[in-house]
């Protein structure tokens with residue numbers, strides 16, 4: 258669900274809060290009736306368990322709806338019943354057991370009812386929901402923006418030209434114009450980095466630090482270029498806050514790679530997918546709205562029977578799970594999720610008002626990873642979810658990505674071809690698979706050394722990442738062989754795109770000592786839809802690549818069945 262305006266979100270959150278209060282009033286009616294009975298010494302196990310569950314729900318959710326005092330009052334009453342409720346919960350014949358009435362319980366319920374009434378009136382008068390969710394505009398594609406900050410230095414303009422084939426989007430600003438630099442920083446979105454020479458570093462750092470001071474965005478990484486490569490100078494640059502230093506003459510492929518990795522790493526917190534397992538409909542919708550408004554994809558499951566199907570469909574980075582979902586225990590559900598090897602490393606976080614460390618430990622030992630204490634405020638929810646998604650993604654990147662290039666590993670990119678074919682069949686669109694291979698790469702290794710060969714491989718990986726869309730999938734298929742899946746792309750567009758990338762790649766100069774050299778690539782393309790399975794589409798792209806190699810390399814060949 259796309260959420261486009263904060264006004265719209267706050268009015269939806271307000272509706273949820275009203276619904277929560279309506280339900281709280283209903284619960285309070287039942288609680289009061291039961292509490293009245295305690296005044297005449299009547300309190301059954303049945304009644305105690307009902308009161309305990311109602312109070313537990315109120316204490317866990319009131320804070321989230323901006324009513325923390327109500328949550329605290331309910332929590333205090335819940336604690337009065339906790340020990341007895343847990344003992345009764347463990348018995349088969351609980352309902353026949355006599356129970357003790359905690360002192361002042363009925364008065365506490367009366368006070369709670371009054372508080373609910375007061376809060377309802379205050380909310381009705383105040384109107385709109387007040388805790389504004391953090392709005393965050395998501396990352397815009399995979400293209401990396403570079404802010405070039407110049408101080409009358411021609412060298413940066415030359416550098417911009419040399420780096421043109423890598424596909425970064427450059428914006429130049431003068432370090433003498435703090436206003437323009439501030440504006441440029443304010444406008445930058447998504448993955449980005451600042452590039453400047455040493456002479457402009459202190460001006461850049463002060464404008465950058467000031468301009469990010471009040472915003473919740475992460476500061477852009479600064480990469481500094483300079484002539485003095487001594488330890489003292491590098492120390493000075495590091496002390497000023499730069500993230501990387503490149504001495505003259507600048508190693509362009511290395512610089513491109515560093516810009517890419519720093520920019521993407523720093524912007525990575527934008528994304529995340531969270532599955533919320535919660536049977537309280539208002540609470541689940543509230544969490545979803547707040548997270549979605551912050552740029553995090555969120556989906557809720559209220560019925561545990563659908564949990565496994567939702568996991569498979571949505572493929573979340575993390576799961577937020579209530580400790581009790583109707584009749585189901587969250588602890589047991591966490592264990593059940595782990596039955597499937599695919600979800601062994603999926604972080605499961607309990608949303609719980611359980612504040613007893615012993616009980617928390619018990620739950621953790623059964624398959625969950627940590628606790629988020631209810632009630633959670635909107636901003637805390639967003640921040641903690643964002644950090645956890647970021648960590649989860651880092652971990653899965655480590656497991657699924659090739660260490661030299663950061664691209665998908667062989668088996669995963671192969672799987673993507675199969676998945677794409679299934680998507681094409683479902684949606685009726687056309688997609689392509691491309692096999693790319695560096696030309697005469699053995700000669701590169703033999704002439705310039707294996708580590709130079711590695712730089713060439715990494716450079717092509719970066720170029721592909723920069724030039725392809727975020728929805729395209731790129732993998733390292735073998736040593737110097739790459740596989741790309743281009744969803745919703747006709748063969749003609751794929752050919753044009755890959756030809757352009759091949760041309761840019763062939764224009765890059767790799768520097769080895771005093772010498773420099775260039776490398777070309779060959780590609781084979783096949784339309785995924787023309788095949789009955791992914792394996793056949795892959796073989797076709799491979800065959801087209803072979804044809805290309807035979808007919809002179811450095812170019813693109815489309816598979817033809819003739």
Ligand SMILES: Nc1nc2c(ncn2[C@@H]2O[C@H](COP(=O)(O)OP(=O)(O)OP(=O)(O)O)[C@@H](O)[C@H]2O)c(=O)[nH]1
Nearest residue numbers: 695696697698699700702707708710711736737806
């Ligand atoms: N530096 C480096 N070299 C690699 C890596 N993986 C594979 N190679 C080398 O890539 C070269 C591939 O050579 P060949 O399969 O003969 O192909 P080629 O020389 O590119 O010739 P054509 O494909 O016909 O243009 C071999 O020398 C491998 O050792 C790697 O990770 N790093």
